[in-house]
Amino acid sequence: MALSILRRSPHTVNIPSRYLAQSCSGGARVPKTYFHTTPSRELIKPYLLADIGEGITECRVVQWFVKPGDRVSQFDPICEVQSDKASVEITSRYDGVIASIHHEADEMAEVGKPLLDIDIEDDSSSPSQAPTKSTAEEIVSDDMSTATASVAANTNMPNNLSNTNPELEAKNSGLIVPAVRSMLKQHKIDIKDIAGSGKGRRVTKEDVQRHLRSRNLALKPLSSKPAAWPGAPLEDEVVSLTPIETQMFKVMTRALSIPHFGYSHSVDVTSLISLCRNFNKQPGVSSEIHGDGVSKLTALPFVMKAISQAFLRHPRLNAHLNTETSPQNPQLIVKASHNFGIAVDTPNGLLVPVVKDIQNRSILSIAEEIKRLSTLAKEGSLTPLDMSGATFTVSNIGSIGGSVVHPILVSPTVGIVAVGKVEEVPVFSQHNKDVDPSIVKREKAVLSWSADHRVLDGASVARCAQLVARVLENIESIGIGLR
Template identity: 30%
Template sequence: MEVKLHDIGEGMTEAVVLSYFVKKGDYVKADQPLVEVQTDKMVAEIPAPAAGIIQDILVPEGETISVGTTILTLEAKSPPLVETMSNQPNVTAESVHLFAVKKEETVCAKRMIERRVLASPYTRKIAREHGVDLEQVVGTGRGGRITDEDVYRFIETNNAKQTNHSSVAGGGTESQSFEKADDNAPSFSVIPFRGRRKQIAKKMAQSLYTIPHCTHFEEADVTELIRFREELKQQNFHISATAFFIKALSLALKQFPIFNARLDEEREVIHLKQEHHIGIAVDTEEGLIVPVIKHVESKSLREIHEEAKRLTKKAQENKLTLQEMTGSTFTVSNVGPLGGSIGATPIINYPEVALMAFHKTKKRPVVMENDEIAVRSMMNISMSFDHRVADGATAVAFTNYFVRLIENPKLMLMELI
């Protein structure tokens, strides 16, 4: 029986084989995870189609394969343990069942212990290749997650200990022989270019090669928004700035639906989407990932805040489902909290029409309408759009409307009535 890479969804054409949960000769149950693969959207497990024994593993870890490729072969058969016991004299069907259940409980308990270690599939792969027990590694990532750097640091520490031990055991440095380093040799390190990093690269290249990008820059005075959020906090309403940005964006998209569209060049039409499914770019240890808040146009500020918080947490823990990462019609990137960003030329999340980035908020002197100078909290905005679909004047009008709502948050609430 062949186990193949099937289409997980969203037009997926290929995936990277990250790691195997089984080896040749292992007995597996139906629906037991066999292998973990990485698409451009997510990490997914491919389960066993039936119970049986692994005959052969055909694709090595780290290789990129297309949909329909046979990953491994499986010989369907019943559990060998139960078959052996069933053939023994004086063994009842009840005792066979109890023994099998007990064994399964032991296996499940062992898997639960192993899964307590928080680490990505690629980090686990590094550990396996270097013979590192992840339970001995201290994780420095979010929630104690073990990162690639943690594993490499553990390896270096162990190597240093072994070197020192060898020096002492050998009676000092006189017994050691060192090869003279070539001063002209280049010094560099290598990191793999595959998995999510490779998929992100392909997505970005596709967007730049396909879409004529044009980026419009604007600034917004968010002083009143900051004050309004503080007022809400005093009333025990905790709403993030991102939630305000997303809701204001949805209101702007109602006025300028051309930025919530899809271009179909083959049929020569532009589809204006009625639903506002907003993707939120999240920086994770595994790379950039974009969970999607569905139907923002019908959600309250509190609902948007809670959903953004939930999806961001799942993204950082690599627990997003395919449904939570697909279907976006517009994407936002809030890089301000990362610090140091005053502007950028963001790449559109193809096949969307536009993307808006919010940069770091800084206090600076501003000349007001009465010519007085005041210290205000100013935030820069970068909006990239598809110049095939919209013109610069439309982009300016769109961002002006958005800025008007952000600078007057109470006015934004009036728009919702």
């Protein structure tokens, strides 16, 4: 009788296979033809990680904003990914339901490969063709009750199909966030050993961290020897590289194939520093003329503008070396725009945003753009556009300290300069050859250049560097040549 009821039901009844197996083992067999499926009106579509910047092939998944079963609409945030250059929030391009997630938090995802799968609703189905939500729920509920009663009658099972522990079911459900699942897997912890404090006794990251602290305290022997310095490790530890450090490792490894030519020279920046100090004492004068935006002027915008002026005479230093098209016949692409990457020290590592079109910018415009990019870099909010298109690199290592450094080239650019710390030095001054020279105080900074010696010879680099020095030492002349 029960089987005939199931046979007459026009709707799909999903019964766990373990109960069907038990009913069959009890003597009564349920023919497979009595259970059928209806055509799905949903389309499972893989959501690919799009290209988020030139040269980026993989990203680290920082966090997920969704979980399997969540319904999303277009432009809803799905996850946050971190490349070696910037943090990007990925949004949905579809309306649908999250079917599955392919990566845990902190895992690396490849560009062009699926991040997750989305069930996209079939727009061809009309409301008249499908039952309403309440009607469908009533039909499925009635059929499931009938099917449950029939299986239980043949197996002497209780009508309640769920005989699991509610606490363990909540812990082991799919509602565990990816970050918690990743921590459990990394530290080889059984979720049953942790008491969840979240909603529905769900295990949270704080619960896992609390469990780790208690476990380490129990296993770690007491030591009376204090650390040499607050925060210094007491024992060896293995530390994984961050995405920025991983990319730096790859880029610097490739840089080993470039023969570097180094050139350093000392530049007298006394008049330049004096100009900056006078400007900073009277910022209101500049605001009246140029508007707000720059509250403090440094020497870096002047150095970048002087280099841009020198590149008008020595354009081959502002170029890309193309070896990919034909390794046996490389090409030097001389760039018309002067787009200078600036090295910014951030809590997450060294980032190099790009100030574009310096040849068409004023000193104040360059200073404003440096301020904007530096702020975004320290906040971790740079976009791929802010990081792309560099034709030359300027590193202001003097802001930390140090005079002479050996900057490393990053392909495909062919030149880089590092600006050292401005220092007061004694200099012999002789205005009249018939008078003994006097000693005066001057302010100087060392500029350290590196160039790709495969396409640039030392004389070309030295001439360009000396032209930059002459412009900076006669800073009042820079305004004459500005466009």
